[in-house]
Amino acid sequence: MKWDDGFAIGIEAIDNQHKKIFEHLLAIENSVTKRDPWHILHFFVTQLAESLKFHLEVEEALLEIIRYPDRIEHGDSHAGLLRQIEELEDQLRNSASGESLVGFFEIWFVRHVLNGDREYAAYIKEEFPALLDRSPAPAGL
Ligand SMILES: [Fe+2]
Numbered sequence: 731m732k733w734d735d736g737f738a739i740g741i742e743a744i745d746n747q748h749k750k751i752f753e754h755l756l757a758i759e760n761s762v763t764k765r766d767p768w769h770i771l772h773f774f775v776t777q778l779a780e781s782l783k784f785h786l787e788v789e790e791a792l793l794e795i796i797r798y799p800d801r802i803e804h805g806d807s808h809a810g811l812l813r814q815i816e817e818l819e820d821q822l823r824n825s826a827s828g829e830s831l832v833g834f835f836e837i838w839f840v841r842h843v844l845n846g847d848r849e850y851a852a853y854i855k856e857e858f859p860a861l862l863d864r865s866p867a868p869a870g871l
């Protein structure tokens with residue numbers, strides 16, 4: 731699956747991280763299709779896991795700073811994503827049917843972005859529009 735602009739939540743830094751995660755997912759898909767040996771596939775899976783962990787930490791820190799009301803639930807769903815990725819890694823290591831597993835994880839991730847992430851983005855736009863204002867600070871500040 732490729733990144734689609736319809737997945738954007740309108741916060742550039744976060745959208746860029748989501749895009750990066752899609753790139754890693756695509757690399758895994760290609761690697762599975764080519765039937766790369768495990769050590770190569772594992773490299774891509776590790777990159778995905780690192781990129782995802784970093785992203786989830788950034789998001790959780792952001793939601794904490796703005797005291798997002800649903801931050802606990804949002805964090806719980808991140809924990810679910812992290813469990814999924816561990817499972818994905820285990821199953822890719824042991825199974826020949828990796829493609830459908832990657833697809834399954836993608837659907838999970840897309841659903842999270844389109845639902846959970848989009849909800850906090852709407853909250854930020856409503857409550858903290860200045861966070862999204864990327865115009866440069868006035869000179870002298
Ligand atoms: Fe996210």
Ligand SMILES: [Fe+2]
Nearest residue numbers: 789808846847
């Ligand atoms: Fe999230």
